[in-house]
Amino acid sequence: MSARAGIVITGTEVLSGIISDRNGPWLSERLRELGVDLAHILIVGDRREDMAAALRFLASERVELIVTSGGLGPTADDLTTAVVAEFADRPLVLDEALEQRIAAIVAPLAQRWPNIDRAAMARGTRKQAHVPEGATVLEPVGTAPGVVVTPLDGASHPTVVVLPGPPRELQPMWATARETEAFRAAIADATVYEQAILRLTGIPESEIAETLVVAEQAGLDLAPLEITTCLRRGEIEIATLYEPGGAGAYAALADFIRARHPSQLFSDDGTTIDEQVAALLSGPPLRTVAVAESCTGGLLAGRLTDRPGSSAYVLGGAVVYSNAAKAALAGVDPALISQFGAVSAEVADALADGALERFGADVGIGVTGIAGPGGGTPEKPVGRVHVAVADRSGARIARKLDLPGSRPDVRDRTTTVALHLLRRLLLGQLDDA
Numbered sequence: 001m002s003a004r005a006g007i008v009i010t011g012t013e014v015l016s017g018i019i020s021d022r023n024g025p026w027l028s029e030r031l032r033e034l035g036v037d038l039a040h041i042l043i044v045g046d047r048r049e050d051m052a053a054a055l056r057f058l059a060s061e062r063v064e065l066i067v068t069s070g071g072l073g074p075t076a077d078d079l080t081t082a083v084v085a086e087f088a089d090r091p092l093v094l095d096e097a098l099e100q101r102i103a104a105i106v107a108p109l110a111q112r113w114p115n116i117d118r119a120a121m122a123r124g125t126r127k128q129a130h131v132p133e134g135a136t137v138l139e140p141v142g143t144a145p146g147v148v149v150t151p152l153d154g155a156s157h158p159t160v161v162v163l164p165g166p167p168r169e170l171q172p173m174w175a176t177a178r179e180t181e182a183f184r185a186a187i188a189d190a191t192v193y194e195q196a197i198l199r200l201t202g203i204p205e206s207e208i209a210e211t212l213v214v215a216e217q218a219g220l221d222l223a224p225l226e227i228t229t230c231l232r233r234g235e236i237e238i239a240t241l242y243e244p245g246g247a248g249a250y251a252a253l254a255d256f257i258r259a260r261h262p263s264q265l266f267s268d269d270g271t272t273i274d275e276q277v278a279a280l281l282s283g284p285p286l287r288t289v290a291v292a293e294s295c296t297g298g299l300l301a302g303r304l305t306d307r308p309g310s311s312a313y314v315l316g317g318a319v320v321y322s323n324a325a326k327a328a329l330a331g332v333d334p335a336l337i338s339q340f341g342a343v344s345a346e347v348a349d350a351l352a353d354g355a356l357e358r359f360g361a362d363v364g365i366g367v368t369g370i371a372g373p374g375g376g377t378p379e380k381p382v383g384r385v386h387v388a389v390a391d392r393s394g395a396r397i398a399r400k401l402d403l404p405g406s407r408p409d410v411r412d413r414t415t416t417v418a419l420h421l422l423r424r425l426l427l428g429q430l431d432d433a
Contacts, residue, residue: 002037002191003065006058006158010070010080011165012045022167023069030174031067032241035190039063046077055087059157065186066158070165072144074124081147084160085132088149092130098137098145099129105143136180141169148182159186191243196250198238198257199267201420205231207261208238215256224249234403234413235273236264266420273419274303280426281313287426290359291317292330292351294342295369295385300415315359320351330354330366341380343368345398348386356390363391363425365418369401371410385414389421395430397421 007027013019024041031038039061044050051071058066071080085092102125110116131137131147138146144164151157161177163170177183200208208229216222224246228239238257242250258265266273281287293300301317304310318329323342326332331354332347340346351366369385376382381402388398401417403410424430 002035002193003187003189004037004039004061004063005031005065005067005187006039006061006063007041008051008054008058008066008068009041009043010046010051010068011043012047012077014070015043015045023163023165023170026167026171027067027069027174030178032193032195034178034187035192036065036187037191046071046079048079048083051079051083052087055084055160059087063158064189065183066160068160068162069170072128072146072162072164074121074127074143078127078144080162081131084147084149084162085135088132088157088160089152089155090132090134090149093133094126095129095131095137098131099126102128102140102143102145105140136182138163138173138176138180141172142166144169146173146177148177148180150182150185159183194242194244194247194250196240196242196254197267197270198240198254198265199270199272200236200238200257200261200264201234201266201273201416203236203261203264205229205236208236211257211260214260215253218256220252220256221249222253225253227253234416266423273416273423274306277304277419277423277426278307278310278313280423282309286313287362288313288315288360289363289365289422290315290355290361291365291367292320292326292355292358293317293365293367294320294326294351295371296367296411296414296418297321299411300365300367300418303415303419315361318355318358326351326354326368330358343370343380343384343386345386345388345400348388348398349390349396352388352390352396356392363389363422365389365422367414367418369410369414371407371414373407383410385410385417387414387418387421389418389425391425395425395428397425397431 007024009021009024014021028038042054044054068080071078082092106121106125110118128144132149136148147162149160159182163173224242226241230237240250254268281289291300298319304314320326320330323337327334330351332350336346336350348366348368352364355364366388370376370380370382372382383403385401385403390396403413
């Protein structure tokens with residue numbers, strides 16, 4: 001069995017939802033890359049007793065490694081190092097050389113703010129320089145050092161890696177921690193995991209669940225595979241984790257899904273629709289795109305420009321929320337809006353054509369819809385969206401959508417559908433092909 005780990009994210013601001021946890025998922029992925037089985041991610045507030053309880057719980061789960069995030073620093077609520085020291089039965093001791101190094105880091109602050117309380121700064125520096133006796137010190141990336149704390153001889157406690165909360169500090173410090181002798185010893189029993197991802201569109205999650213049942217009935221051995229399916233941004237993601245011995249079982253499963261859902265499976269190598277569209281646009285040959293979007297309010301342009309280098313193929317976009325903007329910025333005939341309504345296939349087509357012409361692009365995308373929660377009618381309910389994609393040759397793909405969910409869900413899923421239609425057009429997979 002592989003080495004097991006747990007993660008403790010500390011911070012009342014994370015527990016309350018004021019700040020989203022970015023470190024837990026990032027650390028989880030890094031542990032998987034090392035072949036370490038993650039058992040739990042716990043989020044606790046800045047309370048000594050809750051931090052201690054989280055550490056005791058993970059120890060009771062017999063993990064070899066605990067990674068903590070947050071609670072380092074000069075203030076009274078930065079408690080993690082002290083709690084970990086108590087957990088490991090190691091007293092806190094002052095590392096005077098570390099204190100001098102931290103003091104050199106914070107010294108420029110005193111010059112920047114001449115009225116700062118220098119005595120308080122010195123006390124904070126000294127606090128951060130207290131580390132569990134015998135711990136491996138991880139040099140500060142910001143002002144707070146981390147530590148790797150091993151169990152005392154004969155003790156059954158796991159090794160604890162104490163990291164800062166800000167991701168810009170945690171991530172480089174993690175790289176340092178994993179090179180320490182104490183860390184390597186803690187994960188000595190790590191195995192090798194492979195992870196593969198299949199992505200499908202235009203299919204409900206229930207259908208994938210049925211596919212897995214049918215696969216087992218057909219004699220496929222899924223026991224070596226840890227399969228997770230989830231709905232993400234309107235797509236189905238099938239993530240499979242397996243040890244090297246499970247490679248054959250995974251290949252058989254992938255072939256089964258490929259044969260059962262040939263038109264819905266768009267990625268068998270883990271690439272996202274955003275990555276595939278970027279690769280198709282950047283070429284060769286290079287093809288340019290522009291958008292005219294109403295209900296998505298610029299979100300589609302945002303996804304198209306998320307990747308570095310997108311300026312080579314994204315010419316621009318217009319957010320045409322009002323009818324006047326549709327006419328002025330995308331050239332939509334007001335008579336068309338009067339006849340069919342702003343949310344209509346005809347207007348989506350006109351927006352795509354307008355994006356083509358106004359920006360001189362190779363491909364234009366038009367989006368119009370009712371994201372809600374208000375504005376719907378029996379004829380055009382909330383979630384009704386029209387998307388059109390057209391190119392200069394006259395090729396065109398259009399869809400009328402009735403999307404479920406909240407306003408953010410409708411807007412986000414619309415961008416996903418638009419990217420899939422763009423991909424189909426770029427591949428020449430037209431509706432009449």
